[in-house]
Amino acid sequence: MNSTLRRGIYGWIAFAVVMVILPHVVGTGVTRSFVFAMYLAIFAVSWDIMSGRTGYISFGHPFLIGIGGYTTALLTYHLHWPLFLSIPTAVVITMIGGTLFFFPALRIRGTYFALVTLAFMELIYGLVQVIAPNVTGGTRGLSGLETIVTGAIPNYYLALVVLLVLGFTMWLVIRTHIGTALSAVGMDEDAVRASGINVTRLKLFAFMLSAFAAGLGGALYVHYLGSIAPRALFDVGFLFQILVACLLGGAGTISGPIAGAFFLTFLLEWLRPYFPGPERFLIYGAVALVLYVYQPNGLHELVRNGLKRLNQLKLSRNTS
Amino acid sequence: MKFIDMWKPALATMAALVMLATGGAAVAQDKDPVVVGYIGSFASDTGLSTIRGAEIAIDELNEAGGVLGGRQIKFVKADTREDVVEGVKAYEYLNDVENVDFIISGSIDDVSLAWLERMAEYKTPTLDTWTSYVGIIDKVVQEYDKYKMYFMNIACDEALATLYIDFGKDVLAAEMGYKSTVLMFEDTAFGVSIAGLVRDLLAPEAGIEIAEEIIYDANTVDFAPLFNKAVDSGADFIYLVSSVRSQVPASQYVKLQVRIPMTGVNVAAFGQDFWNDTGGLGGGTSTLSPVPSVGMQLDDRTAAFIEKYKARYGNERPIYPHFNGFNAYYGIYSAFQAAEAAGGFEPLDAWVEAMENTDIVLEKDGEMWFRYAFWKQGEVEPRTGREYTHNIKFDVTEPFDDGSPAMVVVQWYEDGNVAVIYPKKFANGTFQEPSWVQ
Numbered sequence: 001m002n003s004t005l006r007r008g009i010y011g012w013i014a015f016a017v018v019m020v021i022l023p024h025v026v027g028t029g030v031t032r033s034f035v036f037a038m039y040l041a042i043f044a045v046s047w048d049i050m051s052g053r054t055g056y057i058s059f060g061h062p063f064l065i066g067i068g069g070y071t072t073a074l075l076t077y078h079l080h081w082p083l084f085l086s087i088p089t090a091v092v093i094t095m096i097g098g099t100l101f102f103f104p105a106l107r108i109r110g111t112y113f114a115l116v117t118l119a120f121m122e123l124i125y126g127l128v129q130v131i132a133p134n135v136t137g138g139t140r141g142l143s144g145l146e147t148i149v150t151g152a153i154p155n156y157y158l159a160l161v162v163l164l165v166l167g168f169t170m171w172l173v174i175r176t177h178i179g180t181a182l183s184a185v186g187m188d189e190d191a192v193r194a195s196g197i198n199v200t201r202l203k204l205f206a207f208m209l210s211a212f213a214a215g216l217g218g219a220l221y222v223h224y225l226g227s228i229a230p231r232a233l234f235d236v237g238f239l240f241q242i243l244v245a246c247l248l249g250g251a252g253t254i255s256g257p258i259a260g261a262f263f264l265t266f267l268l269e270w271l272r273p274y275f276p277g278p279e280r281f282l283i284y285g286a287v288a289l290v291l292y293v294y295q296p297n298g299l300h301e302l303v304r305n306g307l308k309r310l311n312q313l314k315l316s317r318n319t320s
Numbered sequence: 321m322k323f324i325d326m327w328k329p330a331l332a333t334m335a336a337l338v339m340l341a342t343g344g345a346a347v348a349q350d351k352d353p354v355v356v357g358y359i360g361s362f363a364s365d366t367g368l369s370t371i372r373g374a375e376i377a378i379d380e381l382n383e384a385g386g387v388l389g390g391r392q393i394k395f396v397k398a399d400t401r402e403d404v405v406e407g408v409k410a411y412e413y414l415n416d417v418e419n420v421d422f423i424i425s426g427s428i429d430d431v432s433l434a435w436l437e438r439m440a441e442y443k444t445p446t447l448d449t450w451t452s453y454v455g456i457i458d459k460v461v462q463e464y465d466k467y468k469m470y471f472m473n474i475a476c477d478e479a480l481a482t483l484y485i486d487f488g489k490d491v492l493a494a495e496m497g498y499k500s501t502v503l504m505f506e507d508t509a510f511g512v513s514i515a516g517l518v519r520d521l522l523a524p525e526a527g528i529e530i531a532e533e534i535i536y537d538a539n540t541v542d543f544a545p546l547f548n549k550a551v552d553s554g555a556d557f558i559y560l561v562s563s564v565r566s567q568v569p570a571s572q573y574v575k576l577q578v579r580i581p582m583t584g585v586n587v588a589a590f591g592q593d594f595w596n597d598t599g600g601l602g603g604g605t606s607t608l609s610p611v612p613s614v615g616m617q618l619d620d621r622t623a624a625f626i627e628k629y630k631a632r633y634g635n636e637r638p639i640y641p642h643f644n645g646f647n648a649y650y651g652i653y654s655a656f657q658a659a660e661a662a663g664g665f666e667p668l669d670a671w672v673e674a675m676e677n678t679d680i681v682l683e684k685d686g687e688m689w690f691r692y693a694f695w696k697q698g699e700v701e702p703r704t705g706r707e708y709t710h711n712i713k714f715d716v717t718e719p720f721d722d723g724s725p726a727m728v729v730v731q732w733y734e735d736g737n738v739a740v741i742y743p744k745k746f747a748n749g750t751f752q753e754p755s756w757v758q
Contacts (some may be wrong), residue, residue: 029416036409071518130512139508141404143433144463150441175542225408226437272413275398277362284570301680 005175012168012256019160023153029269031152035224037265038159041164042217044245044257049170050210052252053179054203060117061242064101064211066129066233068094068218070128070136073228076146078135083148087219094215095208102207104146106200109189125234141229148223155224162220163230166213171254173209182206183252211291244288250300259299264288354387354659356652357414359407359435360426360450365591365638370449371397373641373648376628385654387706388664391624393688396420400431407431411438420444421665424648424657429453440466445675447471447655449647452610454478460709464697468672468710471694473608473647473654480517480703481517482716484608485564487742488526491751492583498557500531504549504569504584505561506538513633514561514585531555538564543572551579560584567594571601577756583607583729590614592640595736603734604754606741608727610643612690615730615738617748619684626650647712650692654678676710687745691715691723702721720745 023031051058071090075081081089104116117157129139136142151153173179181202182191195197222228232238241264249260267287271280295302358374361676378393386392400408407427414420415438423439423446425432432451436459446469448456454476460467462549502657503518505511505717515700523530527691534546534554550558557580562569566588573582586607588594592614594602612622629641640643658674665671692712700707703716715723720743729742730747739749 027416029413032412033409129527138513139510140455141432143436143455144459145437147437179390225405225433225434227404227408229404229434230553231430232434235403237403238405269409269413272398273417277399280399281401 008171008175008255012164012171016164019164023156027146028152033269034262034264035152035155035159037262038156038163039217039221039224040158040241040265041258042213042221042243043242043260044249044261045163045167045170046210046213046217047242048246048251048254048257049173050101050206052246052254052257053174053182053186054202054206055189056109056115056203058117058210059097059114059239059243060120061214062234062238063117063121063212064097065092065218065221066121066124066128066230068215069096069199069222069228069233071215072219073113073142073145073222074135076223077142077144077243083146083223086214090219093210094136094218095110095211097216098207098211099204101211102204105203105207113301121234121239125230137229139230141227141232143227145202145223145226145228147226148220158220159224162216167217167254169270170209170213174252178205180203185205186252248288248291248298250298251302253298256298256300263299264320351391353392354422355394355418355420356655357418357420357423358395358426359410359414359423360431361402361428362397364402365593366450366642366644366704367402367426369638369645369647370424372629372633373449373645374424374627374652376625376632377649377652381652381656384480388659388702392460393656400427402428402431404430404434407435408438409444411435411481415442415444422659423447424651424655426450426648427646429456432456434638436467436470438706439470439628443469443668444470444653444667445469445671446664447473447651449473449644449651452477452480454708457708457711461697461707464503464571464709469668471651471654471675471710473651473692473694473712474644475724475726476708476711478706479572479701479708479711479714480608481521483520483726483743484517484723484729485525486716487608488528491728491729492557493526494526496581496751496753499530500529500555501553501557501559502532502534502553502580503530503559503561504534504536504546506537506540507535508564508634510563511535511538511561511569518559518561541568543569543575547576547578556580558582558584560586560663563587567597567602570594570605572597572599573605574603574754577687579757581753581757583751589730589732591638591642593638594732595738600736602732603730603736604752604757606729606731606751608728609730611746612643612646613728613730613740614640615748616728616740616746617684617689619682621682622646622690647692650680650690654680654692674687688721688723693723718743718745730749 040299047061050056068090071093072086075086075089076083101117104113128136149158181192181197185199189199199244245260245264250256268280268284271283356370356378360370375395378395379683381387382392394605400407400410414423425446425448425451429451432448452474457472457476460470498514503515504623505515519530532555534549536546560569560582561584566586570586583606586605587708588597589605589607590609657678658671659665662670676694678693681688683689691713694710695708697709713723714726716726725743725746728740728746729737731741731751733736734755740746740747743749
């Protein structure tokens with residue numbers, strides 16, 4: 001095991017330990033905010049594995065999250081399926097939905113791919129409202145969905161387990177040859193294909209992994225909320241949150257989008273008592289913009305540079 | 321003298337001080353403020369109406385010496401931006417951070433539905449003033465124990481529709497003699513659902529044929545082709561359903577002098593700001609409106625509330641509260657009336673029972689004008705034959721002596737005045753076709 005990988009694993013262990021202890025030292029309000037932050041982090045990680053390295057920028061990620069959410073919501077609400085069946089089914093259906101994303105990716109990329117995925121989200125937003133509104137709840141959605149656990153702390157630990165498992169797995173994946181190949185696809189897909197790598201299979205793997213995370217996250221998220229509505233999921237605002245978390249945290253790093261999601265969620269919640277109105281969203285936008293301009297590679301890079309400087313400082317002290 | 325005897329006076333003093341301090345703390349705790357939370361939009365006219373209605377009522381109660389034994393009311397707010405997930409976060413914030421005793425809401429349908437599950441979890445007494453979605457009331461009916469802390473003091477859409485069908489029969493068909501209409505509605509859930517109501521209930525019951533249906537994008541800016549199509553259909557009038565930028569079709573209708581009359585549901589026309597929003601081109605627009613509406617005559621107490629509102633907010637938009645501003649004002653009074661009767665907002669069951677028994681009757685010229693009371697569990701509304709547990713005690717049958725009317729129809733005239741035109745008991749004007757139509 002190389003030292004970078006070892007340091008990373010230590011980082012994950014430290015993160016897990018801190019997160020496990022956290023609900024016992026902070027109030028319920030903060031714990032609740034962490035639950036939202038962790039779900040946003042799961043969605044950001046899901047986006048990152050598909051788009052962070054490959055250059056296939058998805059603007060329709062809420063489409064996948066929404067499929068997972070709506071599938072389990074409809075199965076439990078109308079057909080009274082137990083959660084242990086509805087959630088895996090939702091994940092499978094989302095992965096099938098992920099293949100819809102994959103087909104355009106065989107032919108187009110860049111801006112065109114982004115627009116096609118955005119169209120997927122808009123399409124399903126419209127469909128949910130008009131097709132069988134008696135079943136989907138139309139624009140108002142459905143309320144009174146079964147919850148997996150109740151209360152802030154049980155929901156916190158549920159989200160934490162999912163985030164840690166998904167996050168760590170994906171972080172490991174991008175450190176394998178697959179991760180390197182995905183980065184190469186982002187740089188020059190034709191060159192990767194020319195080198196004999198099956199690019200189609202590689203992209204399919206990334207898309208399926210992403211859809212798995214989106215479907216699982218989406219399904220758990222709606223059971224946490226206890227409700228589902230088209231505006232909660234198939235919404236440009238929701239998409240922006242995911243994108244900003246990834247870009248601000250550092251796309252393509254997995255740990256960066258998690259940091260970005262935490263930063264954004266808490267920035268908004270901390271501002272709430274001082275700026276209860278729309279001003280806090282202006283501040284949030286301004287902070288995100290300044291940070292992004294200052295360091296386009298995100299918080300991940302800021303921390304990395306900080307650690308590097310710290311090491312250099314230590315070295316120079318030791319040598320002197 | 322023993323050592324302990326020497327210290328007796330000091331110990332006694334300390335004990336007295338401790339007792340005083342503890343007692344003092346208990347007294348201070350008694351005087352802690354009662355915290356009322358607002359959940360809803362900060363930016364919309366409707367959201368601001370709820371905030372201001374609540375603010376005025378809270379100030380009145382505080383100035384009168386406070387509530388629950390002299391405690392002051394503290395008002396805290398959480399913005400939902402009319403966003404579903406923000407609604408859940410805001411509800412959590414009010415409970416976890418602000419420790420509210422009671423929540424007053426100015427939320428729209430899907431936002432209320434989203435935080436409803438948190439309400440059931442926190443068991444916080446909550447009153448909605450804006451959403452009229454009957455699905456929420458159905459939840460209270462079906463799962464009373466889970467949702468019993470929820471109250472809605474606007475008549476639900478089922479009640480609104482019932483009375484609105486009467487308007488179609490009594491005025492559009494019988495009085496005006498209209499036989500056919502063009503149903504013109506926006507491509508939103510609101511537009512589609514109201515259009516369905518017109519198609520399936522209002523038109524058949526009033527004997528009005530729908531000659532043509534025109535569905536338009538909510539972002540439409542040029543209505544000329546749509547109005548031309550409507551006129552070409554040969555129908556007697558246009559039935560417009562609009563909730564998004566509704567001032568646009570209203571003002572273009574006037575500007576283009578469309579040759580057939582137009583009525584329907586125009587959300588922008590609910591507010592007094594409508595006239596300015598249309599640049600003075602709102603004449604002829606008539607719309608269903610929840611009560612109390614613009615143009616409606618008021619009882620003395622409600623008129624005094626409006627005077628305070630105007631004095632306090634002046635020309636700040638909305639210059640006159642929307643219906644939910646009135647609902648918030650009386651809702652605060654109902655909630656604290658119940659709290660006084662139950663000894664506070666806890667235990668919940670006591671407060672719920674007391675809230676179910678609140679009854680604010682507002683009379684005008686000796687007649688019931690408005691009523692802020694609630695349907696109780698098991699009570700059946702006679703005309704629709706269903707239960708509306710914890711919905712405002714509305715009345716959908718003449719002579720409206722058992723509750724507030726579920727809705728009224730208002731019309732904006734070409735001189736900028738607005739009046740109620742239906743039902744007759746509340747009418748201070750009549751349905752008039754615009755001058756260019758005659």
